[in-house]
Amino acid sequence: MKRVEIILRLALAAVFVAAAVPKIADPAAFHDAILSYRLLPASLSAAVALWLPWLELCTGLALLWPRHRAAALGLMLALTVVFLAALGQAAWRELDIVCGCFGRPASVRGAAYLEYLGRDLALLLVTVWLLLRERNTHTAAGR
């Protein structure tokens, strides 16, 4: 089980870092993607387009550092819930959005939402499982 935990942790860190790098390189494209969700005004979404990729990068890297692991997992959980909520509301409103998930703009509409929602849901489950393992480890160590 320990080996699975390490593999999943590395994979999760890689997902967050891989998602962050193209967005940092091209914040304008990510800004367009955020705008397409029609959740935030242009001025606020520009700030989010600038800040969020750095947060993803820092969180992904922090997950590899045992001392910061719990905090990183907590942030990943929060981010994934936000991503799911943003995707969910766009699917509900039947918007044609640009995902912006991994930098490369991908048009999402109709049935394509299922793939993206499923991917985020898988990320959420992995994060929750790792978070529970982390808590159990700390509880065991504290005894």
Add this chain to the structure above:
Amino acid sequence: MREPLRSLLGILAIATLLAAATAAFRPGVRALLRDAPRADETTLAAARDHRGPLLWLDARPAADFSRAHIPEALPLTAEEWDAQIVAVIQRWQPGTRVIVYCDDRACGASRHVAEKLRREYQFDDVRVLHGGWHAWREASGQ
């Protein structure tokens, strides 16, 4: 303070510092925060000041185009591209500035149309209207 909370604040602080540094040292990012038009965009004022032929293209859905559009604009959408591009090519002549618009900043249709015209049809002066139809309506008091 508990360790995870301290870590969490540390991660947030470092991310914020890096974002601030990016904004400070990359001019393109500062323009983004100011909501300034990008290199491939034009404002309504610049379009009105343009000397030379202009061709407005409406990349919004057909129903929106039917309700109202910029005078003399032609519709051009990804869905009906083959049927609509003929009229666009007939109207276009060398030296024409093409300006594509969709609803507002949040729609990507105008950018997709502009990119396709540049890439596949070698239109050399294609811009996206900053603010789209929303900007036009505001300026014309509708």
